[in-house]
Amino acid sequence: MYDSFSVLVGGKAGDGINEAGNLIARLMNRLGYRVYVEVDYPSLIRGGHNFSIVRCAREKVGCRTDRLDVVMALNDETVERHAHRLGGAGTLVIDTGSVKSVTPDEADEGDDDPSDESRGGDLKAGGERGGSGQDDSEEGDAECIVMGVPIAAILKELQAPPVMRNTCLLGTFCRIAGISWEILEDTIRQHIPRSLEKNLEVARRGYEATRKRESLASLDLPALPVMNGNEAVGLGLIRAGCTAYVAYPMSPSTGLLHFMASVADDCSLKVVHPENEIAVILMALGMAYAGERAAVGTAGGGFCLMTEGVSLAGQAELPIVIMVAQRPGPSTGLPTYTTQADLHFVLNAGQGEFPRLVVAPGSAEEAYYWSAVAMGLAWRYQTAAFVLADKAVCEGSYSIDIDALPPLPEYDVPLWDGVSPYRRYARPDDATAAGTAGTPDDMSTGASADAASAGTSGESADATAAGTATAEGSAAPSAAVPPGVSPLAFPPLPGEVVKVDSYEHDELGVTTEDNVETVLMQEKRVRKWCALEEEIDRLEAVKVRGDADAPTALLCWGSNGSVCREVADELGLRMVQPLVLSPFPTRQFEEALDGVERLICVENNVTGQLVKLLRLHGFDVDDAIRRYDGRMFSLEELTTGVKEVLQ
Amino acid sequence: MSDIADLDISGAGSRRPQPAVMEGAAAPLTYAENTWCPGCGNFGILNVWKTLIDELADNGVPRERIVVVAGIGCHAKIADYLNLNTFYSLHGRTVPVATGIKLGNPELTVIAHAGDGDCYGEGLEHMLFAAKRNIDISLMVHDNGVYALTTGQYTPTSPRGFRGKSTPGGSAEQPINPLELAVAGGATFVARSYSRGAERLRQTMLDAVLHRGFSLVDILQVCATFNNLYSYYNERTFDMDDNDPSSRTDALNRIGEWTYGGDGRIALGTFYRSEADTFDGVFRDIDRSSFDREAAVRDLLARRV
Known part of the structure; x- marks a missing residue:
């Protein structure tokens, strides 16, 4: 598990929880931390329970931890549902105007001394604090404490609108985290430019209402968007x-x-x-x-x-x-x-x-x-x-x-060369394709004959055919016209027409039910399919992370990539994540699985949809870990799940 | 190697010769074989197009700027027949495609041909929203009161009691009046015409195409095979000469005189016409000449640090 720090902000829908989480994320980001914010909210506009978890680390993260360092509660439900996730030295901040189920601990004299570093000088590994997703607080050099901030009263006193609740929370968070007022002020100036003075005033009161619990150091990393x-x-x-x-x-x-x-x-x-x-x-x-x-x-x-x-x-x-x-x-x-x-x-x-x-x-x-x-x-x-x-x-x-990221590939769009007549579904490579498919005897009825009959010079037709052949044999992503692709043109085109058709059609785009024409058009589309498959093979269509030589691999797709990478790093496993699912990157996938003896597929569904897709392509999976309650895997949950499978 | 590459794409082996090219780019029609039934009202509409192309050119719309969109049904074969830019779309989906083309390039003149089942049934919402937006496209509905390509069922404009293959005991529904809907929706040009009477139809279609904003022409188009209404229409239709197209109230009154069934007289001509801002106008002034994508991306990212 990466060394990380997590803060949860919770309240009712309409409290601006999402925005509060984002502000905290931006602030941490400015300190050089890599952040991930998970937002959890029901489908309603007012009421319900919303929360936002901000996780910060030196490495890029993309999942939450169950273990929390700070919980900021704008309602009792937040306390009830999340406070037990606080680690031993955690801090529960409550809005004393709206949270009634707990009361703030008495502040000790001298606790607000900036030199008092209750948690040491840098991030602590969550793992060190027993973060297996359980509510244990067996260790801890400091106790979990409750701090109160009278947010409503502050806003009322300053005649600030309810939306500034977030600014107040941000101020409170900074003080607890040991982040200087200067950094906070700078962040507010950039991200809450409206009613700046009022926001600063509110933040200041939030800042002063609590005391320092952590000392989150500024990292020597550039701030990222x-x-x-x-x-x-x-x-x-x-x-x-x-x-x-x-x-x-x-x-x-x-x-x-x-x-x-x-x-x-x-x-x-x-x-x-x-x-x-x-x-x-x-x-x-x-x-x-x-x-x-x-x-x-x-x-x-x-x-x-x-x-x-x-x-x-x-x-x-x-x-x-x-x-x-x-x-x-x-x-x-x-x-x-x-x-x-x-x-x-x-x-x-x-x-x-x-x-x-x-x-x-x-x-x-x-x-x-x-x-x-x-x-x-x-x-x-x-x-x-x-x-x-x-x-x-x-x-x-x-x-x-x-x-x-790797440099973005620049993909050319094959455009019509202007040689009349324009045919929206031209198949200049029919003959070439027949050749690749093993019937070279058919070359005589190829592209040049076709183009010539349509009034094109033999020369340019040959050039087209040659260009296509080059594209097939080359590794360059954007060479010439890929097989099956007809060059594009858009109206207005004087002297030409651009016809597209939802029916099966001929090269001009006129409807046909002719069986030969149908076959040729079906094959044209399949040629594009094959070419597209070659195209994606030039990209990192299957990502391998963790220990690339490990015999046990976690397989996942989509958002599980982040949590699986972290678990793989932690447990010394390989992580395999196909990023392209159609056309399926069979070659790269085979390579990614080279030496794998045990494949564990992690998915957020009931029936194992990636597993089914893999079976279609001849790959089998040994174990599956699935979650289908609408929530992501937390780091601890997946770690435990993988350990159980491996036992 | 892969499942796809394993497919046999060797195909039919020999290529069929290309169809003959039209007699030059100026020909109004393609080589496509016309398969409408003898006596079909669609011929009247297609014939209008043969002269409409030149007339539009005379009015500042060269043929390469015309795009015809069709749905699915007998009407839609016009997309194959016309030697123009065409988008042969899906059943009920002429209007959104035509809207997209107009938004994509506001310099194009976009004319959607649709059927009554197509446009008033499957895709009614699109027509209402096109009217609401006043998008500058024209909608020509080949309204024959029957699904002909599917061999004879009632449509939204078939009268109550219509005996079709899906309603052998007679339709139990009232027909809708599409022109009322169009006016209610906010269309700025609403007309009715008849597939017989080329001069009238030509003039109405031309007016509709040249109108700036959403125009609907409900064309009473006779299906000779499944719903032959020639004598019914010949007895009841007349050209309006006393209406005030600038009056919404007057338009709705005149439109309500015939309810797509029964014995009322059927007024032909333009019921309603007004000027309003067009939806495509919103997108006209976009200038991308100096837009630097990489710089824009960097800038958007910088704002999120």
């Missing part, structure tokens, strides 16, 4: 040329819609929120026809409505990026919680057979990188590309360092 997965998806899409985002709000994908709308002006984006998800995807496909690089986002329920559009993208060969944010189902399920139960839905949605890219990022960094890849490949291959995320990634906030 903190961003949630939804925002990181948006950022990746924008980086890769996204010009339009269309969505209907649905948790947990709504954050992406909000993000894209908020940056629309700065990023020259067209952001549209239409009448329903059917309109969303059809509108986006219309945009793609006109040359706009559109993306859409939704959760499982909205994606149900989109499936006819997915199949249309396959048949009409229109590029589109679809972010599907998983939440527990069936049906409305648990709207604000997490799951990994829509893998096979996304892999199979839409009638008919056509290529699709499915990537499953497990952190904000991966969300950025793979969303950019999805946009690039959707356009290079003119088909649907999915970013399959889950609530934990979409709404979890992470420190993000895009410079630590």
Whole structure:
């Protein structure tokens, strides 16, 4: 377990818990810590129980620990549900105006002396404090204490609005954590610029109401941006040329819609929120026809409505990026919680057979990188590309360092060369493909004959065929036109027409029911599929972390990547995480499993959807650890779970 | 190596010759074989297009800027027949596709052809929202009161008592009046026409296409095979010459005179016409010429430190 520090803020919906957590995360981030924020809230606007857990460490983290160092309670339920998770030297901060179940401990004289370091000078390993997820407090050089802050009274006295409760909490947290007032003031100046003086005043009172319990040292690491997965998806899409985002709000994908709308002006984006998800995807496909690089986002329920559009993208060969944010189902399920139960839905949605890219990022960094890849490949291959995320990634906030990522591949979009006539579904590589498939005797009816009959000079037709052949034999990701891909053009094109069709069609895009034409078009789409499979093999489609030579491997996908990496590091295991799930990166996966004797698959679903997918590709799994209550694995839970399996 | 690569894609082996190319880019129609039934009202609409292309060019819309979107149904074959930019969409989904194309490139002139089952049944919500947004597209509904491609069932505009294959005892539902809905939704051009009477239809379609904003033309289009209403329409239709298209109240009154069944007289022409801001106008002024994506990403990240 990485040396880390965790603080939980809890209260009713409407208390601004999420924002309080984010402010604490930003503050810690400024001190050089890597942070992960998990937000837990029910599907309602007022009431209920909300909490936000901020975990900070020197290393990148992406999961929570059960063991907490500070709990900040705005209601009794927070005390009841979370206070027992505090370690021995933990601190429970209560809003004395709203928490009645406990009372603050008497403050000892001199406790507020800044030189008094009750917990030592730096982060302590949670593990040292017996953090196995149990409520034990057997050790501890200091006792868990309760501190009170009269938040409501402070706000009333200063005539500050209720929203400044968060600022007060932030002040309180800083004092407890031993963070200097200067750093706090700086953070408030940057992130709460409105009513600055009032906010500073409120923070000051929160700061002064408590006393120092920890001494969280500033780390010698650069401060990183903190961003949630939804925002990181948006950022990746924008980086890769996204010009339009269309969505209907649905948790947990709504954050992406909000993000894209908020940056629309700065990023020259067209952001549209239409009448329903059917309109969303059809509108986006219309945009793609006109040359706009559109993306859409939704959760499982909205994606149900989109499936006819997915199949249309396959048949009409229109590029589109679809972010599907998983939440527990069936049906409305648990709207604000997490799951990994829509893998096979996304892999199979839409009638008919056509290529699709499915990537499953497990952190904000991966969300950025793979969303950019999805946009690039959707356009290079003119088909649907999915970013399959889950609530934990979409709404979890992470420190993000895009410079630590491999350089983003630049994917060329094969464009029409202007040689008339334009055919939207041209198959210049029919003959080449026949050759690769083992029927070279058919070369005489190849591309050049076809192009010549359409009035093209033999020269340029030969060049096209040669370019295609080069692409097949080369490792360069963006060479020429990939097999099966017809060069794109967009209206208006004087003297030409651009026809797309949901029916089976000929090269121009006119409907056909001819059996030979049907076969050729089906094969064209399969050629794209094969080429896409080669394309993803050039990326790190399967991630291996932990001890890469260990005979026991933890296998996971999506948000479990972070917790599995940490457990693997702790227990000396290998961690294998496929990031691309379609086309399945068979070669890389085989390589990743080289020498593995025992494979344990960790998933957030009941039936083992990754296990099923692997069986389709000839891989078997030895053990499975599954959680399907809508919550992520905590570090301690998964550690215990893996140890039990290995016993 | 992989499951996909293992697939046999050797295929049919020989290629069928390409279909003959149209007689030049100026031809109004493609090589696609026309498969509408003899007497089908769709021919009247297609014939209008043959002259409409040049007329639009005369009015500042060159043919390469025209995009025709079609749904699924007999009407939709027009996408194959027209030698224009086309998007042959899904059943009920002409309007969202047409909207997306217009938003994608507001310089295009987008005309959606739809059927009554297609647009008033499967995709009614899209029409209402297009009207609400006043998106600058035109919707031509081939309204024949029957699902013809699926061989004869009642549609949203079939009269009560319609005996179709799904309602052998007669439909128990009232028809909807799509023009009332369009006006209620906020459409800024609402008209009715008839597949017979080329000059009238041509003028109405031209007016609709040139109108700035959402326009609906409900075209009474006769299905000669499953719902032959030629004599019914010939007896009842008339051209309006005394209406005030700028009056919403007047428009709704005139639209309500015939309820898609019964004996009322059927007014043809433009019921309603007004000017309003268009939805696509919001997206017209986006300038991406100097947009640096890498810099934008760095800037957004910096704001989150």
